[in-house]
Amino acid sequence: MLFCTNGRKDDLILEGRVGDECVKVTVDQGVITRIEPAVATGKLLAPAFVDPHVHLRTPGREDEETIASGTAAAAAGGYCAILAMPNTEPVVDSAAVLGALTETARAEARVPVGFLAAISKGQAGAELTEMGELADRGAAGFSDDGRPVTSAGLMRRALQYGAITGRTLAVHCEEPTLSRDGHMHEGDVSAELGFGGYPSVAESLMVERDLALAAYEGRPIHLLHLSARESVEALEAAQGSGVEATAEVTPHHLCLTDEAVRTLDPNVKMNPPLRAASDRDALLAGLRSGSISSIASDHAPHALHEKDVPFEAAPFGVTGLETSFAALYTHLVEPGLLPLATLLQRLSEGPARAYGLEPPRIAVGAPANLVLLDTEATWRVGEGGFRSRSANSWLLGQTLRGRVLMTVADGKLAYAA
Amino acid sequence: MNVRVMRDDLRPPGPPARRHLISIRDLSREDVERLLTVAEQFEASLEREMKKLPTLRGRTVVNLFYESSTRTSASFELAAKRLSADTMSIKSAGSSVDKGESLKDTALTLAAYDPDVIVIRHPHIGAPQLVAACTEARIVNAGDGKHQHPTQALLDLYTMKHAVGRLEGLHVAIVGDVLHSRVARSLIQALALVGARTTLVGPPPLLPRGIEAMGCETSTEIDAIVDADVVYVLRMQRERMQEGANYVPSLREYTARWGVTRARVRPGQKVMHPGPMNRGVEIDPEVADAADALIVEQVRSGLVVRMAVLYDLLTTGPAPVPAEAAMEVA
Numbered sequence: 001m002l003f004c005t006n007g008r009k010d011d012l013i014l015e016g017r018v019g020d021e022c023v024k025v026t027v028d029q030g031v032i033t034r035i036e037p038a039v040a041t042g043k044l045l046a047p048a049f050v051d052p053h054v055h056l057r058t059p060g061r062e063d064e065e066t067i068a069s070g071t072a073a074a075a076a077g078g079y080c081a082i083l084a085m086p087n088t089e090p091v092v093d094s095a096a097v098l099g100a101l102t103e104t105a106r107a108e109a110r111v112p113v114g115f116l117a118a119i120s121k122g123q124a125g126a127e128l129t130e131m132g133e134l135a136d137r138g139a140a141g142f143s144d145d146g147r148p149v150t151s152a153g154l155m156r157r158a159l160q161y162g163a164i165t166g167r168t169l170a171v172h173c174e175e176p177t178l179s180r181d182g183h184m185h186e187g188d189v190s191a192e193l194g195f196g197g198y199p200s201v202a203e204s205l206m207v208e209r210d211l212a213l214a215a216y217e218g219r220p221i222h223l224l225h226l227s228a229r230e231s232v233e234a235l236e237a238a239q240g241s242g243v244e245a246t247a248e249v250t251p252h253h254l255c256l257t258d259e260a261v262r263t264l265d266p267n268v269k270m271n272p273p274l275r276a277a278s279d280r281d282a283l284l285a286g287l288r289s290g291s292i293s294s295i296a297s298d299h300a301p302h303a304l305h306e307k308d309v310p311f312e313a314a315p316f317g318v319t320g321l322e323t324s325f326a327a328l329y330t331h332l333v334e335p336g337l338l339p340l341a342t343l344l345q346r347l348s349e350g351p352a353r354a355y356g357l358e359p360p361r362i363a364v365g366a367p368a369n370l371v372l373l374d375t376e377a378t379w380r381v382g383e384g385g386f387r388s389r390s391a392n393s394w395l396l397g398q399t400l401r402g403r404v405l406m407t408v409a410d411g412k413l414a415y416a417a
Numbered sequence: 418m419n420v421r422v423m424r425d426d427l428r429p430p431g432p433p434a435r436r437h438l439i440s441i442r443d444l445s446r447e448d449v450e451r452l453l454t455v456a457e458q459f460e461a462s463l464e465r466e467m468k469k470l471p472t473l474r475g476r477t478v479v480n481l482f483y484e485s486s487t488r489t490s491a492s493f494e495l496a497a498k499r500l501s502a503d504t505m506s507i508k509s510a511g512s513s514v515d516k517g518e519s520l521k522d523t524a525l526t527l528a529a530y531d532p533d534v535i536v537i538r539h540p541h542i543g544a545p546q547l548v549a550a551c552t553e554a555r556i557v558n559a560g561d562g563k564h565q566h567p568t569q570a571l572l573d574l575y576t577m578k579h580a581v582g583r584l585e586g587l588h589v590a591i592v593g594d595v596l597h598s599r600v601a602r603s604l605i606q607a608l609a610l611v612g613a614r615t616t617l618v619g620p621p622p623l624l625p626r627g628i629e630a631m632g633c634e635t636s637t638e639i640d641a642i643v644d645a646d647v648v649y650v651l652r653m654q655r656e657r658m659q660e661g662a663n664y665v666p667s668l669r670e671y672t673a674r675w676g677v678t679r680a681r682v683r684p685g686q687k688v689m690h691p692g693p694m695n696r697g698v699e700i701d702p703e704v705a706d707a708a709d710a711l712i713v714e715q716v717r718s719g720l721v722v723r724m725a726v727l728y729d730l731l732t733t734g735p736a737p738v739p740a741e742a743a744m745e746v747a
Contacts, residue, residue, distance in 0.1 A: 183542075188627035194542055194563030194602055197626065264543040308521050311543030312562050 001138035002081055002112035002357070002410075003105035004071070009368075009411035016045025016372050018362055019341070027368040030411020035364060044373040046344045047360035048080030048407055051321065052170075052248055052351035053145070053224060053296035056113070058104070059097070060089025064301040065389050067101070071110040073299070073321040073388040075414035078404040080360055080369035081352070082321070083114045086123070087146035093118040093129045095137045102138055111409040114140030114355070116170065119158045123147050128157060135165035141355055143170040145224055148206055150176060155210060159217040168246075168355045170222040173206035173231065174272070183312055185227075185258040185275040193261065195312070198273050204230035211238040211245060220244035222354050225298050227253050227272035229282035236291045246354040248294035249283045251324050252394050255331040256280075260394075266307045266314035267394045270300070284332070288342060293350035295343075297324050301390030318394045322386055327395055329375060329402035340375075372406040379403055436730055437556040439545045440565045441606035449610055453575050455725035456718070463499075463721065473502035476731055479532040480506040481523070481548075482559070483514065483539040488692060488716055489559050489569070493536045496723035502533075520544055521551055528552035533731055537561070555730040563599050569691055570603035572722040573649070574611060576715045580687050581646055587613040590642040591633075592677055593651035593699050596623045596664070600691045601651055605631045616641055619651075619675055622664045639675050647687045650677045650700045668698055679703050687711055 009030025015022070015038045022041055026034035051074060057065040074082045084101075086092030092101065098117055105113045117139035121127045123146065131142060142162060149155045149171065162169050179202040184190050186197025207223060211234055214221040226232060226247050238245050252270065257277050260268045268274060286292035300317025307314050320327075325347065332338040349359040360369035381395040407415040437443065444452075462470060478497040482490050490506065497504045507527070509515065514523060520539065524547070527535065535554040537545050542562035549556040560566040578584050589608055595601045595617050608615045609632035617624055617635045624635050642648050653671060665671045678701040682688060688700075688710045696702045705712060 186626055188630035191625040191627035192602065192631055194565070194599060196563075199626075264546045266543070305519065305521075308547070309519065310539065310541035310547050310561070312541035313543075 001140060002114045003102045003138070004109040004112040004410060005106060007412070010408070010413050012368070012408060012413060014045055014370055014372055014406065014408070015041050016043040017041060018045050025362060025370065027408065027411065030368055032362065032364055032366050032368050035362065042374070042376060043405065044375055045362065046371050046373065047348045047362055048369040048371040048409060049078045049325070049347040050351040050357065050360065051079050051082040051297050051299070051324070052294055052355060054082045054084050054299045054321065055087070055301065055317070056084040057301055058088060058101070063389065064303050066108070067104050067113065068108040068110070069387060069389045070299070070321070071108075071113060073386065075110045075407045075409060076387045076404060077297075077321040077323065078325050078371035078373065078407050079111055079321065080371070080407065080409035080414070081112045081114070081357065083116060083140050083355060085143060085145040086116050086118045087144075091118050091123050092116070093121050093123070095130070095133050098134060098137050098139060111407070111414050114357075116141045116143045116145070118142070119144045119149055119169070120154060125150050125154060128154070128161060131162055131165050135167050139165070139167060141168040141170055141222075143172065143224065145170065145172045148172050148174040148176060152209060152213065156213050156217065159213055159219040159221070163219060166356070168220065168222050170224050171206075171210050172224050173203050173210060175202045175205045178202035178205070182273070183269065184261045185273045187258060187276050189258045189261055195261075198271075200228035200230055200275060200279065203228045203272055204234055207231040208234045211235070211243055214238070214245060215241070215243045220246070223247040225250050225253070225272060225296060226283060226286075226292065227275050227279060229279045232282045232286040232291065236286070239291055246294065247286070247292045248296035248351065248354070249287055249292050250296055250298045251320060251327045252318060253283055254280065254287065255327055256394065261311075264311045266309065266311050267318055267392050267396060269311055269314050269316055270298070270318050271316035284337060287346055288338060293346065294354050295324065295328070295346045296351065297321050299388070301388055302392045304391065307392045317392070319386070319388050319390055319392050321388060323381055323393060323395050323400065325373065325404060326379070326400035326402040330400045334401060368408045368411045370406075370408040371404060374403045374405050375401065377401070377403040435553070435555055437545070437549050438567050438726055438730065439549065439556060439558045441567045441570055441603045441610065444567075444610065446610050449571065449574065449607065452571055452722070452725045452729055453578065455728060456575055456721040459721040459724045459728075469499055469501055471501050472728060473497070473500040473731060476502040476533040477530065478502045478504050478534045478536065478727060479527050479530075479554070480504065481527065481535055481537045482507070483509040483537075483544070484560065486538055486559070488719060489538065492716070492719040492723050493557075493559060496720055496727055499720070500724055500727060502727070505530075505532075520547060524548045524551050528554065534727060557726060557730065560599055563597050563602070565603050566599040567603050568719070568723055568726055569600050570607035571726070572715060572718040573604055573689060573691070574607055575718040575722050576689065576711050577647055577687070579718075580711050580714065584611040584613055587647065588616070588645045589613055589647045589649055590616045590618055590645035591649045591651060592618045592639070592642060592675060594623045594653050594664075595619055595628065595651065596625050597654045598651050602631075604649065605633050609633070616645065618642055620665050620671065639681055642677075642681065643683065645686065647689060648677060648682055650688065650690045652691065652693065653695055653699050655695075672698055675699070676701060677704055679707075682709070685709065689715060691715070
């Protein structure tokens with residue numbers, strides 16, 4: 001379930017290019033009522049984006065992000081819906097915490113938000129949360145994101161018991177005894193810089209375990225923020241043998257490699273880490289083929305003073321809600337690495353389907369979830385500030401091509417440039 | 418609106434670019450050769466009765482040490498004093514760092530005194546870059562985590578050059594815990610820069626995956642040191658070995674397999690160690706005290722090489738040794 005502020009839906013007219021045609025879309029009280037041919041325009045109109053992986057830091061770290069600021073950032077990034085991860089303080093592991101969040105979202109969310117609940121109490125990896133009650137109260141899915149479910153036994157129980165909820169189980173794959181003390185991908189660059197390595201196998205080993213458990217239990221599973229070639233290979237093998245596995249990848253893993261860490265900029269430190277060029281190529285190939293169906297920002301805001309420290313002391317995570325489209329348009333579509341239509345699909349329909357949400361579409365009778373884009377405009381990231389409360393963007397200062405001009409979310413105008 | 422436009426060619430020339438010594442990667446072969454030549458000139462000056470040179474009079478050098486150090490902090494301080502600079506030494510213990518002040522705030526506080534150089538040692542990789550970004554000072558990295566310790570590599574080159582007579586084609590075996598060693602990382606790069614050959618020798622878990630890309634060979638057999646002109650022994654960094662990490666089963670087994678003992682070095686083979694030594698662990702006391710050991714020479718080189726580094730950063734950069742220096746050391 002998604003939650004946002006109530007209020008009157010809007011009447012709007014948007015004109016833009018959809019595929020090869022230029023259309024005029026009329027929205028009456030939040031619903032698309034008419035689609036007509038229009039005169040040529042340079043603007044692009046698309047189903048608005050869905051971000052399956054956002055950290056809203058609320059409750060606990062409202063200095064870094066709130067539901068209001070995070071959803072405003074999402075609207076500015078072209079998103080009509082986002083899913084928030086439960087690794088907050090306290091963890092979203094009870095109906096009480098979830099209920100408080102959904103109430104806040106009803107009061108201040110600019111775009112609809114879904115809240116995932118934790119798989120284990122306190123994300124401690126020992127006891128299952130009350131998944132049934134949490135689902136009844138509107139949990140959008142279950143995840144211990146930020147931490148792996150280290151116990152295979154508990155993971156199996158989550159797959160078994162989670163079946164009663166009908167919700168997606170999303171897993172952060174990391175074998176902690178292999179990633180321990182790792183600050184970046186283990187390889188040539190970490191050897192030279194002296195960082196403790198977080199090897200690819202720390203991810204792919206857990207991916208293989210979770211896929212094996214999902215196969216054995218005959219249950220679907222969603223793999224969060226894949227980073228390693230071996231993980232993509234394991235995913236594709238499982239999909240080939242009939243496992244209902246979906247996966248997501250972040251813009252930073254698609255655009256950067258571990259070479260970026262040579263700058264020692266704390267804004268390229270994230271978990272999972274940036275990996276080698278061969279990993280990036282595999283992620284891109286998976287995204288193109290569709291084995292990886294979703295792009296997720298893994299928007300992870302951090303207070304400035306926490307990132308303004310030596311790389312080795314900095315926390316993992318970067319922001320992304322406001323830059324996903326432009327980053328991928330600039331770094332993948334323009335150089336010809338990814339077709340625009342594929343990018344738009346992986347930003348919208350792919351993630352919606354992974355969580356059983358109705359995909360945004362441009363069709364008469366559909367609720368208006370639209371984004372209007374200018375693919376000619378350039379802008380400098382950080383210029384004019386962010387809607388997010390945090391500024392730990394890996395793109396800070398970069399000039400990107402592609403701007404969000406307007407976002408309509410659930411029939412309401414959520415953002416206009 | 419008041420908009421003033423100035424053509425670029427009408428702007429007054431800016432000050433020369435501020436330079437730092439954060440990583441050996443920042444240096445060219447010419448830079449290294451220049452620094453070693455300047456160090457030689459300073460070495461000659463140390464033989465005089467009046468050891469102090471007026472070169473950096475009025476300059477301020479801050480030594481900011483977040484980790485314990487004997488030889489590095491002492492030699493930077495003495496190097497600055499020998500060049501007549503004013504020095505301040507700040508250690509994390511007993512300063513506001515103890516009260517939880519962040520590195521950035523400490524750097525900004527020190528920057529208020531307009532230091533010309535900040536020499537920093539810090540347990541975290543990336544600390545020198547942070548201080549470089551938030552102050553106007555030239556930064557000398559005196560060790561950041563497991564990343565770099567460039568002045569150690571320079572003093573090691575200086576020591577090797579003087580003991581063996583050449584650097585080009587020299588074969589150096591670096592033995593021990595490469596994984597946790599910033600000394601090794603800087604030295605591998607420095608040796609590659611001057612055309613020496615490097616072989617790393619140690620237990621497999623302590624030879625980082627991918628290290629060969631830095632331009633060296635690796636071996637897990639101690640016999641691989643036999644061909645080397647110089648055996649460079651690394652300290653077993655017990656404080657960096659987390660409990661249960663199992664890099665080696667025991668120091669006893671390490672010493673038995675990779676300890677540098679008299680039986681394992683050839684007569685005439687030079688032996689070096691960055692200190693502090695764990696005698697009886699990575700190096701046998703007999704080897705450490707033998708005539709072929711250059712360990713005391715390394716310490717002596719540290720002073721003149723650090724003088725050269727401070728001098729170089731505070732004069733206008735990659736040019737031949739300026740006449741001023743030649744005059745003073747003459």
